[in-house]
Amino acid sequence: MRKNSIKNTRINGEVQKVLSEIIRKEIKDPRINPMTSVVTVEVAPDLKTCKAYISVLGDEASQQSTMKGLKSAEGYIRRQLAHELNLRNTPQIAFILDQSIAYGVNMSKLIDEVTKDISDDEEEDEEV
Incomplete structure (x- = not known):
């Protein structure tokens, strides 16, 4: 190009x-x-x-x-x-x-969910 x-x-x-x-x-x-x-x-x-x-x-x-x-x-x-x-x-x-903005928002939500799950798992490990 x-x-x-x-x-x-x-x-x-x-x-x-x-x-x-x-x-x-x-x-x-x-x-x-x-x-x-x-x-x-x-x-x-x-x-x-x-x-x-x-x-x-x-x-x-x-x-x-x-x-x-x-x-x-x-x-x-x-x-x-x-x-x-x-x-x-x-x-x-x-x-x-153009679907890129909607795609970016969706990916951001998925990343937030994963990081929230990881932080929740770490908090449970510290309590035990």
């Missing part, structure tokens, strides 16, 4: 910032969960395509409905992105559900 240039990294950051503002403030679709965040954005070097990794705080049904809402509002989001950013080409956006 090719390393991102400084220009591409800067464009990724700007697109992520503007995209999160559009999703949070301008889209009125009731399917989109209010706890939706843009985790990261990868814009292709030719500015034709863009992968937006989206994290949704909620259950599976809420995540799926949010993704459907974003897919249906893709044209509006792209038009707003074109108004906000002065790029040669406005990228075609592909929304991808």
Whole structure:
């Protein structure tokens, strides 16, 4: 995989910032969960395509409905992105559900349970 240039990294950051503002403030679709965040954005070097990794705080049904809402509002989001950013080409956006935050929270809970069990076992050993 090719390393991102400084220009591409800067464009990724700007697109992520503007995209999160559009999703949070301008889209009125009731399917989109209010706890939706843009985790990261990868814009292709030719500015034709863009992968937006989206994290949704909620259950599976809420995540799926949010993704459907974003897919249906893709044209509006792209038009707003074109108004906000002065790029040669406005990228075609592909929304991808990112499960990494939920996975991290789940792993943290599992680690806490294991460490709690270990500390409970150590306390029992000291009492005996």
